Amino acid sequence: MLGENLLTTGKADAIHYRGQTRIVKNTWNSMLTHDQNLQIDTICEAFERAWSSGQTPAIEDRLAIVSDSARSHLVQRLVEQDLQCRIRSGFTPDPDMYVRRWPDLDRRALDACARDWRHTADELNVTSQKAARAKACSVEECLQRLQKSGLIQEPQLNHIRTVAGEYTQAEALATRLVQAHVLTPWQAHVLIFEPNELLMLGEYVLQEIVGSGGMGTVYRAMHRRMKRPAAIKVLRRDLAHSADLAKRFLREVEVAARLHHPNIVTAYDAGEQAGVSFLVSEFVEGQNLADLVREYGPLSLPLAVDVVCQAARALEYAHKQGVIHRDIKPSNLLLDDMGNVKLLDVGLARIHQEQKAAPAESDLTMSGMIMGTFDYMSPEQAMDARMADAQSDVYSLGCTLFFLITGRAPYAR
Known part of the structure; x- marks a missing residue:
């Protein structure tokens, strides 16, 4: 385990603190003490939570908490965070606005931060527009798809049918089910917009997409009975008819099955359902x-x-x-x-x-x-x-x- 004193500017590091291993961002400052850096992290996390809860926190309110030696570093952190949160919320903040208030800010870092988050926001906007163009199903169709999916057991499904009478739009019902932790956001989206997408593979409940590539898609899943998380790699359906690619996928299954080592992702299972080949592996957080x-x-x-x-x-x-x-x-x-x-x-x-x-x-x-x-x-x-x-x-x-x-x-x- 790496020691607590490994604090480096411009590097990511692992430290052990209060029984937890964590990756330290390159925002940690080697000129500050360990406790000062942790205090700044705590302040920034609270600032982020305030934005997430719908508030618009003021940067100035957080500055008096820290010592003079740590204040300039905290200002830079909070300004970058405020910039990110405003962009995520649909605003277009100008970095000059912050520099006028705090002239010692690193302007190049602010410009890079704004550029990166605007790019991310643009990608999210494109995804939202695609979803908006897709035709949503009715409440009744949503209930039928939910029953067919196998996600929900009959007693709970009967309760959902009762609750569904309060809604005229499937999106509103799905939002209620997500808030109640009955569905994940991805599952709700699939039920409403993508009726041909699988939500179950054997005893595994698909929860969200965590990656995709040329060969297929990787899902986070949960074994229904064992309550064990898993990663499921699914071969693309349009590639299933390719003999060479099907053989290559089977080779991957064969290789994964013979490897058992603490530093190699463990394979649990493999199979085929409705023409879909899949490999079930350990899910790594x-x-x-x-x-x-x-x-x-x-x-x-x-x-x-x-x-x-x-x-x-x-x-x-x-x-x-x-x-x-x-x-x-x-x-x-x-x-x-x-x-x-x-x-x-x-x-x-x-x-x-x-x-x-x-x-x-x-x-x-x-x-x-x-x-x-x-x-x-x-x-x-x-x-x-x-x-x-x-x-x-x-x-x-x-x-x-x-x-x-x-x-x-x-x-x-």
Whole structure:
């Protein structure tokens, strides 16, 4: 466990404080004491909660709480937070407005903050517009879809039917069910706008989409009986008829099933339902390292080394099981809330056979095919994916370490 004194400007760090492991944002200031930094974090969290509850908190009201030495840092934090909250609320604040009040503010940081959050707000607006264009179902259709989905047991469904009489619009009923924690926001959206979307896979209740890619979509789910969260990767329906891609997905299932290690995401189950192939795995509460660095900046050297050492142990184990990952990169390494690294996504993995396999059982990769991610790929793998071996994975892990401590890939332009 990393010590409490690892406070670095411009780096993300892991510290142990009051029994909890946490990632410290690059907003922590090495010129302030540990308690001062924690106090500023607490003030900023309360400021965020005030905005979330519908208030418009004043920055000035928070400044008298801290000492003079910490005040300038708190002002910068609160101004950036106020800027974000106003943009999220639909306003277009001008950074100059803040600079006129506090001339010592870092203007470049404010401009970057405004640019990033306006981009995020634009993306959310596009999503909202698409939902608005979709035709919502009626209350009766919503109830029929809810019954058909299997999400709700009959006794609770009867109660919902009674409550539904109070509503004339399905959106209002769905909002009530979300507020009562009967449905997640994603489930409510699917019921109203996407009747062909699955909400159940076997005994697993799909709760929300957590990722998507060329091969399929990853959902957060909950096992109905065991109450255990899980991540479910579902092969895209339009790819299910592709023999090669179906074989590759089955290969991923096979590889996942043979790997049991504390630093590798555990596979629970696999199956097929209504023509949909899926893989059920452990759900990891945390963040992938690519997103972590983008959000908090490069990691401190001790944390980066600790993370990569954990990933190296996972790779050592996988290689002993005859598995070559072939896609080691920051986004395929998750850091959970306890500081543990989990290797995921063995979709491009190859099972090394000591004896020559029959053509039908051999690597699914054709000669000359490029598989993996260029920024982290070894030269031999870039020439031919079939040439990738354990050393190729180690090379990719080295490139990942470079990214973690610099914030960029080794050969990124």
